[in-house]
Amino acid sequence: MSKLKLASYWAAACGGCDVAILDINEKIVDVANVADIVFWPIAVDFKYSDVEAYADGYIDVCLFHGAIRNSEGEHIAKLLRQKSKVMVAFGSCAVAGGIPGLANFKRREDIFERVYIESNSTQNPERVFPQTKFAVPEGELELPEFYKDVKCLADVVDVDYFMPGCPPTADQIWAVVQVIASGALPPKGAFVGCSNKTMCDECKRVKTEKKVKKFYRPYEIMIDSEKCLLEQGLTCMGPVTRAGCGNQCTSANLPCRGCYGPVDGVIDQGAKYISALASIVDADTPEEADRIISQIVDPAGTFYRYGLPGSLLRRAK
Amino acid sequence: MKRITIDPITRLEGHGRIEIFLDDAGAVQNCYFQIPELRGFEKFCEGRPAEEVPQIVSRICGV
Ligand code: SF4
Numbered sequence: 001m002s003k004l005k006l007a008s009y010w011a012a013a014c015g016g017c018d019v020a021i022l023d024i025n026e027k028i029v030d031v032a033n034v035a036d037i038v039f040w041p042i043a044v045d046f047k048y049s050d051v052e053a054y055a056d057g058y059i060d061v062c063l064f065h066g067a068i069r070n071s072e073g074e075h076i077a078k079l080l081r082q083k084s085k086v087m088v089a090f091g092s093c094a095v096a097g098g099i100p101g102l103a104n105f106k107r108r109e110d111i112f113e114r115v116y117i118e119s120n121s122t123q124n125p126e127r128v129f130p131q132t133k134f135a136v137p138e139g140e141l142e143l144p145e146f147y148k149d150v151k152c153l154a155d156v157v158d159v160d161y162f163m164p165g166c167p168p169t170a171d172q173i174w175a176v177v178q179v180i181a182s183g184a185l186p187p188k189g190a191f192v193g194c195s196n197k198t199m200c201d202e203c204k205r206v207k208t209e210k211k212v213k214k215f216y217r218p219y220e221i222m223i224d225s226e227k228c229l230l231e232q233g234l235t236c237m238g239p240v241t242r243a244g245c246g247n248q249c250t251s252a253n254l255p256c257r258g259c260y261g262p263v264d265g266v267i268d269q270g271a272k273y274i275s276a277l278a279s280i281v282d283a284d285t286p287e288e289a290d291r292i293i294s295q296i297v298d299p300a301g302t303f304y305r306y307g308l309p310g311s312l313l314r315r316a317k
Numbered sequence: 318m319k320r321i322t323i324d325p326i327t328r329l330e331g332h333g334r335i336e337i338f339l340d341d342a343g344a345v346q347n348c349y350f351q352i353p354e355l356r357g358f359e360k361f362c363e364g365r366p367a368e369e370v371p372q373i374v375s376r377i378c379g380v
C-alpha cells in the first residue's frame with residue numbers, strides 16, 4: 001500500500017491542535033511509517049505555492065484546525081479542500097469557532113479600536129489600521145480581509161469529518177489516525193475521536209438530585225472534589241457536552257466549559273444548557289427562578305464559550 | 318525589480334509572510350514582514366469573568 005499523504009493546517013488557531021498531534025509522542029514515528037506529510041506549517045517547511053502545485057485530490061487527508069477569521073483562512077481552506085480527498089474539521093475552532101469565535105460577541109470596528117488604538121503598548125495617533133492593499137515604494141503589499149464574523153470550517157467548504165476538542169486528546173487522535181490508515185472510514189459527516197454520550201455519563205463525581213438554589217463562582221466556595229459540580233452550584237456544562245476528553249476539567253475541580261460541543265442531534269449547546277438549568281433551578285416562583293439564574297455571571301460567554309459561530313445565534317447583534 | 322515572497326513562514330506558532338524586493342543587481346532593496354492573522358483576544362476577553370480568563374488566554378498560543 002502506498003503511503004497516505006497527510007496535510008495539517010491552522011487558520012485562526014493557537015497551535016494547540018498541532019501540539020496535540022505531536023503529543024502522540026513516539027507514535028509519531030508510526031505515523032511517519034504510514035503517512036508522508038505534504039503540508040504542515042508548524043513542523044515542515046512547505047509553502048502555499050507547493051500546495052497550489054499539487055494535483056487535485058493529491059492529499060489523502062487534511063486535518064484543518066482553526067476558525068475562519070479572514071479571507072486568507074477561507075482561501076486556504078478552499079485550496080486544501082480542492083487538493084484533499086478527506087477534509088477533517090479538527091478541534092473546536094474548526095468545528096464550531098472555538099475560543100476565537102468569542103469575537104462574535106464583539107463588532108469588528110471595536111476589535112480594531114481596542115487592538116490598534118487603545119491597547120496599552122500601542123501608540124497610533126495617526127489611526128493606522130490594516131489595509132487589504134497597501135502601496136509601498138517597491139510595489140503593492142496585501143493583507144487578508146478581516147471578516148465581520150468568525151466562521152466555522154463547514155461554513156466555507158464541504159467537510160467530511162468533525163473531530164471536536166480544545167484540543168482533541170492525543171489518544172483520540174491516534175485512534176482516528178489508525179482508522180484512517182486502515183481505510184475503514186466512518187460515514188461522511190460523522191463526529192470522530194469522541195463519544196455520543198455526555199460528559200455527565202462518563203463523570204465519576206457523585207450525582208444525587210440536581211437541585212440548585214444558588215449559583216456560585218468557583219472562588220466563592222470550597223469545592224467538594226467528590227460531588228457533582230453542578231449540584232454545588234457551579235455552571236458545569238457536562239449535561240450538554242459530548243464526552244471524549246476523559247473529563248479533564250472536572251477531574252481538576254473545574255467545571256466543564258463544553259469544548260467538545262453538543263452531542264448528535266443538538267444544534268445549539270447554549271440553548272440546550274439553558275433548558276437543562278431551567279429544570280434544576282430549585283425555585284417556587286418565577287421571580288425566585290429569575291433571581292437564581294441572574295447569579296450566573298456572563299451566561300452567554302460561558303454557555304457559548306467554544307461554539308458561538310457554530311450555534312444558532314452565530315453572533316451577538 | 319524582483320520580488321521574493323516567503324509564505325507562510327513555517328515552524329513557529331502563528332502566521333507570517335515576508336516580502337523581499339531585490340534591485341536589478343539582485344541586492345535586497347527592502348523587506349517587509351507581515352502578520353496576516355488577528356483574533357482579537359484584547360477585545361473579546363472583555364466581559365468574561367476574571368476566573369475564566371486563564372483558560373481563555375491559554376489559547377493565544379498552544380505551543
Ligand atoms: S454536571 Fe459536571 S460535575 Fe456534574 S456529573 Fe456532569 S460533568 Fe460531572
Ligand code: SF4
Binds near residue numbers: 166246260
Ligand atoms: S471537561 Fe469539558 S471543557 Fe474540559 S476538556 Fe473536557 S469537554 Fe472540554
